[in-house]
Amino acid sequence: MLRPTKHPRTGIYRVRKAVPEPLRAVAGRREWIVGLGTKDPAEAKARAAGAVAQIEACHAAALAMEQAGARTLDPREIAAIAGAWRREATALAERDPGREEDRDAVLDDLYDRIPGPDAGADAAPWELREGRDFQPSTRDLDEADGIARSHGVMGDATSIRLLAVRLFAAKLEAAQLALQRARGDWSPDPFADRYPGPTSLPAMPGAVPDRAPTASKVSLPAAVLLAAWAAERNPSKGTLKKYSAAFGQVARVLGFDDVKRIRADDVVVFKAARLKDGRDPGTVADDVLACGAVCKWAVTNRMLPANPFAGLAPKISRRGPSSRDAYDDNDAKRILGAARKEAGWQRWLPWLLCFTGARISEIAELRRGDVRQDSGVFVLDLNPTAERAGKNDIFQRLIPVHPALIQEGFLDYVRALPPAPAGPLFPDLAVAADGTRTGTATVVHRRWLRGTVGIQDPRKAPAHSWRHRMEDQLRISRAPPEVVDAITGRHNPRNAGAGYGRGYRGMPDEVLKELAKVPSPLEV
Secondary structure (H helix, E strand, C coil): CCCCEECCCCCCEEEEEECCHHHHHHHCCCEEEEECCCCCHHHHHHHHHHHHHHHHHHHHHHHHHHHHCCECCCHHHHHHHHHHHHHHHHHHHHHCCCCHHHHHHHHHHHHCCCCCCCCCCCCCHHHHHHCCCCCCCHHHHHHHHHHHHHCCCCECHHHHHHHHHHHHHHHHHHHHHHHHHHCCCCCCCCCHHHCCCHHHCCCCCCCCCCCCCCCCCCCCCHHHHHHHHHHHHCCCHHHHHHHHHHHHHHHHHHCCCCHHHCCHHHHHHHHHHHHHCCCCHHHHHHHHHHHHHHHHHHHHCCCCCCCCCCCCCCCCCCCCCCCCCCCCHHHHHHHHHHHCCCCHHHHHHHHHHHHHCCCHHHHHCCEHHHEEEECCEEEEEECCCCCCCCCCHHHCEEEECCHHHHHHCHHHHHHCCCCCCCCECCCCCCCCCCCCCHHHHHHHHHHHHHHHHCCCCCCCCCCHHHHHHHHHHHHHCCCCHHHHHHHHCCCCCCCHHHHCCCCHHHCHHHHHHHHCCCCCHHHC
16 A cells, blocks of 8 residues: 655645656656645545555556557548647637737648648648648657547557648648637538547546545536536626636646646646647646636635636736738749739739738638729728638728729729629639638649749748738838838727727728829839
8 A cells, every 4th residue: 555645845645656667658647646625634544445456457557558559540530630739729729819920820830831832723731631742750650649549559660651641731720720719700611521420439548546545425526516606607608618628638648627626736736748749738727727716706605615727827928029020022023023914813812911911811802892982093902701811800901902902903903803792802813622722822822932932941931921021111111100000901000999889890981092102012
């Protein structure tokens, strides 16, 4: 029988047992630790037997996995493991979409890892499931191996490579969905049903053994606690969903769903596990703070004796430099000059990005009727559609057509299109499997820019660096902040008067006076 020992900081008893050296790689740890949830030595002694039994069960599971050795994983197992990772990543994006620029940078970095020539107008990230393009790195293979082991299996080299490719495809899908959510697009996930459900996963040995029951015989499931908290606090649907997801992550890591059994030691284990999985410290902090807010209320209302999450959120800094650089004049000249040699959407997409500062989704989904006249000037009417949902009403704006675009012949291109206003501005831009043109435009444009044009700097995002450039150009021209917001589609109210009148968003003729001050890179 192992003797309980006190945690040096909290004084809570726990049971510890070293993992034998041959099993450490399989178990993924050097030691089994089970918190007993009490500072009373007599109670700790009574609970120790159950904790020892759980440690032995985890030890036996690790031993069985080690003895079975590496094996070939069938396609359904590979898909199930990748699907489990994707569901977790998707849940995080649903709960906390984050900033659009950050999500766009993540997606761009993933696209940059796809080698090879342009795959054509029908290219789409989900086609990489079959592994036709992506070559996993050593880090990818190590990650895939670790994820497989966390599900209780050891795959052979071929299986791990296939899993790494499938995980990369899942990352692309999850990153694309996260970007959509950050843009305010909450349409259904088109690929959610393509993976086997959780029941298809191998049995997990338990990364952290469950604790012995506490003295209380009445459990408190997170759903029950959240319902009581919500009945009094009346939170928004988004907040309730976010808090519920946070408790769900805690239950997944700890292996039980009883808030009364959670101790400070468990929260420390939860944080360490999430950070080890590569989760952003800010995401982990949000989970801890969300659970802590509900538990604090529960303490006040005599439902819990203490708040185990208090003071344990990771310290983070939400400020820092941008992960992307703007295109300089030489970059812009190369790109616009190369675009003149293309046709159709590839001819005009770089030019529109350059002289509007718009997002690639805003340009790719434009309709023929969105190029029109207002207040005596030609504009691009950026308004939410089913394919291009906006974050809020501020998304909709009228961007004047820059004189350089008119001189280049953009309006002649528009006039030559079929007259149907609802028709696409770029009929030759193929619709991707998710029903939008954005996915195709993102992949093909990136490959063209990296390959044909030769812009290889990873800090230069194929589309988003134009947005950074426009911000700088408007600063140089001393454009009023409200005009900058009207062009870029940001929402930065500066005082109560910002909500009065039409604002610059409804005055494209006035906005054009400032936008026209931005020079063409080809004339610099």
